[in-house]
Amino acid sequence: MPTISKRGTLMPNSPIRKLVPLAEEAEKSGKKIIRLNIGQPDIATSDKALAAIRNLKATVIEYSHSAGMISLRKKMAEYYHKKCNIDVSYEDILITTGGSEAITLTLLTCLNAGDEILVPEPFYANYYSFATSADVKVVAISSHIEEGFRLPPISEFEKKITSNTRGIIICNPNNPTGHVYSRAELEQIRDLVLKYDLFLLSDEVYREFVYDGEEFTSIMHLDGLENHAILIDSLSKRYSATGLRTGALVTKNKQLRDTALKFCQARLSPPYVGQVAGEAALDSSDEYMSYVYNEYLARRNFVVEALNKIPGVFCSKPKGAFYIMAKLPVDDAEKFSMWMLKEFEHNGYSVMMAPGAGFYTEGNLGRQEVRIAYVINLEQLAIGMKCLEEGLKAYPGRILKENAAKINVALS
C-alpha cells in the first residue's frame, strides 16, 4: 500500500470540527447539542441573494471568467468605494471560491515551499492548514487573553524574522479573538512590512461587525502598501451565506494578480450561482444589514455578560466579528469539551465548543481557553450558557480558584 504524503500527515484536524463525531454520537443517544463551535450563523441569508438564485435566468450553468464575472467584480469595486472608502478598480479583484481559496492562492503566489509567514496568535486555525498545504511554515507571535488580545509588541515580530520570512497574515476584526486592530497598530505593522519588504495579507471578512463605536481600518487605507497588501474577502459572513463560497483576493500589485490568475485559470472558475447570488447580495438593504448587525451585537452582549457571571470564567469584551475566546477554570479545555459531549447533560442539553489550543501553535497556550461563536439565537445561547455553567460545576477536572493562578504559571 502506497504511503500518504508528509504534508497530509502533518495536516492538523480542524479544532472547529474535530469534536463533531462526538457531538453526532451524543445526538444519537438523544442529547441535544448547542453548537457554539462553528461560525455558521442561523441568520437568514440576504433575501437579495436568495431571490437571485430562485430567479436564475441562465439555461446553461457555465464557467465564468477565471477571475470571476466582470459584473460582480465591478459591483465589488463600487462597494469598496462607497461603503469602505477603499479605492480599487475591478481589475484589482479576483473572485475566489470563498476567502479560503483567496488565502491559498496568495500563499502559493507569494511564498516558496519552506518560506515563513508571521501570524499573531491565537489565529484562525485554518491558516495553519492552508500554510501546511503550501509547505509554508507558520511562525506565531503570541497575544494574550489578559491583554484583550491586542497586537503584541513589534519587537516580538522582529525577533522572529529570518531570511525565510516572506509575509505576515492578520485577521481584522479577528477570528477567534474579536480584536479590532487600531490604526496605530496597523501602522506599526505597515512599517515593519516596508522595513523587511514583506507581503501583508489581511483577512477582513468581518469588517461589517465592529461594535462600541470602534473605528475599522483596512490595510487598504494605509499609504505605501500598494505592492505589499493583499486584502482577503468573502461575502459569506456579511450576507449570512457561508455556503455560497464567494470570496475575493484584492491587491494593487499587478504582478501578484497576474500570477494568481494563472492558478485561477487552472481551476477554471469560481462557482457560477455563488457569483450571481453574491452580486445580488451586494444590493442588500440597509435594513437587512442593520438587522444582522444588531443581532450580533445583542448576542455578544448577552454572551459576554453570561460568561463573566460564571465563577472562574473570564473573557474580555470583543469589539468585532462574532467570536469570543473564554478562559475556563479547567485542567484542559479540550478534555472538558469532550467530557461535556460524552458525559454531561443538563435538562437534555449539552454544548460543543472549539478547544482553544487549536488556535495557538506554542506549547500549552490556550489550553484553558475555548472559542465560542455567538451565531445562534439568544434562546439557544441562553441554554448553552446554562449548560456551560452547570458543566463546570460538575466537571471532575475543574480547577478551584485558589489553584488557578498556580496552574497558569505551570502551563505557561
Add this chain to the structure above:
Amino acid sequence: MPTISKRGTLMPNSPIRKLVPLAEEAEKSGKKIIRLNIGQPDIATSDKALAAIRNLKATVIEYSHSAGMISLRKKMAEYYHKKCNIDVSYEDILITTGGSEAITLTLLTCLNAGDEILVPEPFYANYYSFATSADVKVVAISSHIEEGFRLPPISEFEKKITSNTRGIIICNPNNPTGHVYSRAELEQIRDLVLKYDLFLLSDEVYREFVYDGEEFTSIMHLDGLENHAILIDSLSKRYSATGLRTGALVTKNKQLRDTALKFCQARLSPPYVGQVAGEAALDSSDEYMSYVYNEYLARRNFVVEALNKIPGVFCSKPKGAFYIMAKLPVDDAEKFSMWMLKEFEHNGYSVMMAPGAGFYTEGNLGRQEVRIAYVINLEQLAIGMKCLEEGLKAYPGRILKENAAKINVALS
C-alpha cells in the same frame, strides 16, 4: 517590492485560455469568433438541476459537511452502482469543488514536494498546473496522433520510474485526445501500479460520452487496486453544468480519504447550491442523457469528416469525450492560432483553438497540433471548419504537403 514565488513564476498560462485576450481584441474590432478552444458546451443544463436551483428551499445558504452533503454522496454511490457497475459506499466519496479540486487534494494527500507523477501525453494541461501548485514534477510518456493516441508501451513508463515516482494519472475517456482506454490497456497500467506500489488517479468525467460501441472500463472495475485507485469525477460535463463546480474524489483507501478530509475541512465545504443542483441532476431523465449523447456524437462525426477533408489536415476518430487533436499543415500551430485571431477573417468570422504544444511537455511535440472542443452546435461548427479551411489556405506559414514529412522529422 517583494518578489513572487518560484512556483508562481513556473506556473504555465493555460493553453486553453491563453489566446482569450486576442479573441477579445478581435471581437472589439467587430470580428465574430467561433470558440473551439474550451470545453464549455452550449447544451442546456439538465432541467432537474435548474429546477432544483429555482426551487431552492433553504433560507440559510450554509456550510455543508466538509466531505459534502450526505444525501448527495448517497445518491452518487447509487449512480455508480446502478449506472456504472462500480461498487462504492457513500463513505468512499468526498465531494469537491469541481474535479479540479479533487485532483489538487489527491496530489497534496499522496505526494510530497519533489515527488514525481507519470502522465501519458498529450494530457489535460491543467494537470501540469495542479502539479506545479503542489510542487510535484510531471513526467510525461508520449503518445502519438499517428497511432490514435493509444497507450504507449508500458516499457516507456518503466524507463521513467525513479525512486521519487509516486503515482500515475490518466484521463479516460481522454481529454484532449478522445482516446478510450481498453480493459487490456488498463490492466497493463494496473500491473505497473502494483509492481511499483504507486497511486493511480483516473479522471473519468467523460465516461458517459463513449462512441461506436466502445466499452468503457473504470479503474474501479479492476481487482487489486483498492488502496491504489482514486477516481476523479465531476458532474459538470455529464449534466452540462460546468459552472456548478461539483466534483468528487472517490477511493476505497480509508487512510487516503481521512487525510484528504483534513484538507477538505480547512476549506470548510464545497458550494451549497452546486451540491443541491448536482443531487437533483443525478435524476436526469434518460431522454436528456440520450439527447446530450446524440448531440456530441453528431458533432464529432461532423468535425472529424470536415477536418479530414481539409487538405493537409489529419485527425483520428476519437471514441470518447468531446475533443479532437488535429494536426495542421503549419509551421507552428500556436503562431497559426494567433494569426487566425489577429490577421484573418472569412465572412466576418474567425476561430479560436487551443494550441497543441500546451498539452505536451516534451520539446517540440504537438507544435503542429490544435485541440478542438466540439461543444458548440453544428451550424457554428460548420462556420468554424470553413474558417479553418480558408485560413489554412491564406496562412503564410503553411507547409506544403511535400515538405510536411521533412518538417516532422526536423521537429521530432
